[in-house]
Amino acid sequence: MIVQMKSQCAKEDIEHVIEILDEANTQHFLIELSGIKMIEVFDFSHNLDIDRLKNSPMVERVVKKCTPYLAAKQDSTDETYQITLGEHATFGGKKLGIIAGPCSVETQGHLLEIAHAVSEAGAVALRGGTFKPRTSPYSFQGLGEAGLEMLALAGEETGLAIVTEVMGVEHIPLVSKYADALQIGSRNMHNSNLLLAVGQQAKPVLLKRGWSATLAEFLMAAEYIMLGGNRNVILCERGIRTFEEFTRNTLSLAVVPEIKRVSRLPIIADPSHGTGRRHLVAPMGNAAIACGADGLIIEVHRAPEQAWCDGDQSLSHQEFEAFMKSLPAFAEAAGRTL
Ligand code: PEP
Ligand code: MN
Numbered sequence: 614m615i616v617q618m619k620s621q622c623a624k625e626d627i628e629h630v631i632e633i634l635d636e637a638n639t640q641h642f643l644i645e646l647s648g649i650k651m652i653e654v655f656d657f658s659h660n661l662d663i664d665r666l667k668n669s670p671m672v673e674r675v676v677k678k679c680t681p682y683l684a685a686k687q688d689s690t691d692e693t694y695q696i697t698l699g700e701h702a703t704f705g706g707k708k709l710g711i712i713a714g715p716c717s718v719e720t721q722g723h724l725l726e727i728a729h730a731v732s733e734a735g736a737v738a739l740r741g742g743t744f745k746p747r748t749s750p751y752s753f754q755g756l757g758e759a760g761l762e763m764l765a766l767a768g769e770e771t772g773l774a775i776v777t778e779v780m781g782v783e784h785i786p787l788v789s790k791y792a793d794a795l796q797i798g799s800r801n802m803h804n805s806n807l808l809l810a811v812g813q814q815a816k817p818v819l820l821k822r823g824w825s826a827t828l829a830e831f832l833m834a835a836e837y838i839m840l841g842g843n844r845n846v847i848l849c850e851r852g853i854r855t856f857e858e859f860t861r862n863t864l865s866l867a868v869v870p871e872i873k874r875v876s877r878l879p880i881i882a883d884p885s886h887g888t889g890r891r892h893l894v895a896p897m898g899n900a901a902i903a904c905g906a907d908g909l910i911i912e913v914h915r916a917p918e919q920a921w922c923d924g925d926q927s928l929s930h931q932e933f934e935a936f937m938k939s940l941p942a943f944a945e946a947a948g949r950t951l
Contacts, residue, residue, distance in 0.1 A: 861889020
């Protein structure tokens, strides 16, 4: 089991816990992750009085090891956490949240056109990468801070909340200055230093599933974030890599109702990266809502064939508008509204 200490704990508080652990003849050692102090305990002889431990000063929690404790539903009546990006883009309630925008921020003019189009069609948040995780080092890597400024202006003009990716711990202060939510991309889902660091800042986090991560690994990544004190984590199923080749990834939608069963975190789906193919985005977006997703993140571009990246999976303004018109029927069937 793990005993997590409160962040303000003093040396004596840890010594007090260790005294209890020694009295019960347990084996234990101290773990320190990014300033968070925890004691791993092996109680092979079952002597330990767990309530005494829990009631000790400065003990934050006592958790059975390897359970996604912070994200978990304690019982079936526990509702999904409601998480708000910016002023009013809420995920996890009855109302669905739709995030839309280009794969990467290109120019201010393009971004404003897209932002207005997706806002008018009903999106509540604008996506767009300015630090881009690209497979090839020779591909466009994003505009960095200049792109963040463009996002902020588009957010101000339209009222959309801003969601953008942070790739490194060193960029967190910069990205969180402009963004309403920090996105952790699929490639970084296993980067525990980055997860801990976004857990120690205040902005909500959109955590995308690693493309080869199991459901348990996905939830454990969320646990790393929540351990730092930030419970505002929205999960995103974005497809996993399988032997199938006609889609870029395989959108693993069974994860959605399963996450709803075991966890209190909202979960959205990304049918753009989940399929890689424009004509599949709308049907898989509808399917995700039908099986209980709290929202979607969709790539939209003013001229997909001219996009600097991921044009093949981006919807045009007209396609996005048509998709948004198809959505209410699926939302209603799932007991949700738009
Ligand atoms: C993205 O959403 O911009 C992105 C790069 O997605 P993923 O991390 O899921 O590949
Ligand atoms: Mn993309």
